[in-house]
Amino acid sequence: MVASLRNNTGKIEPLIPEVVPKHVAIIMDGNGRWAKARGLPRTEGHRQGTENLRRILKACVEFGVEILTIYAFSTENWKRPRAEVRVLMSILEMVIDRELRELHESGVQIRHIGELDAMAPALQKKIRYACDFTKNNTKLILNVAFNYGGRDEIIHAVRKIVASGIAPEQINEDLISSYMYTSPLPDPDLIIRTSGEVRSSNFLVWQGTYSEYYFTPVYWPDFDKEQLREALIEYSRRTRRFGQTDEQIKDE
Secondary structure: OEEEEEOOOOOEEEEEEOOOOOEEEEEOOOHHHHHHHOOOOHHHHHHHHHHHHHHHHHHHHHHOOOEEEEEEEEHHHHHOOHHHHHHHHHHHHHHHHHHHHHHHHOOEEEEEEOOOOOOOHHHHHHHHHHHHHOOOOOOEEEEEEEEEOHHHHHHHHHHHHHHOOOOHHHOOHHHHHHOOOOOOOOOOOEEEEOOOOOOOOOOOOOOOOOOEEEEOOOOHHHOOHHHHHHHHHHHHHOOOOOOOOHHHHHHO
């Protein structure tokens, strides 16, 4: 069921879904195509995409989402033109410098998921500082997947398990989950991908096994509060089965 109101045209419009996903993850896709459609350089699309994140963070808090995970830079993105990679790195550094204080005051806890080693030492230091500075905030947890790949994460987890000397018979799903970058947070309930592409692109391969997916043709810079509302409402209409039948769910 969805809370709603009647606007001045008489049309009933939904407000906030009664079933709100605790953890939403977003593949923020389409920045380059957004820019190309406007005759702008791809880098401007990335800048506008970063500006949009501020709006979506506020909307998540308003709608009651507790955890937001964003796919900001994949392990495969290093293959892009060097100039574009440099811009993406500078944008991340700029966001930390410019937005950290406001994010902290808004109660946002920043967490990084992915490998830091490939980044410049100065940027690594800023990321670690941002995570430590906001670690006690509880309004919204923001996981920033930067230099992140789902398969790489699983390899990282397996290596740590082996290094820990854990016996093979002790390895199970719960143990592997505890070695994921997102641990101890719950898996995403809803994964949104913008831009019209319909694939997961190596994002949260382990955690997204039973997530609900929502695909929209809207490019990320244009994915606003109303677009997020539509995604949450669509989520609220779905029945999550986790391998069960409808009859089993009804009997619970």
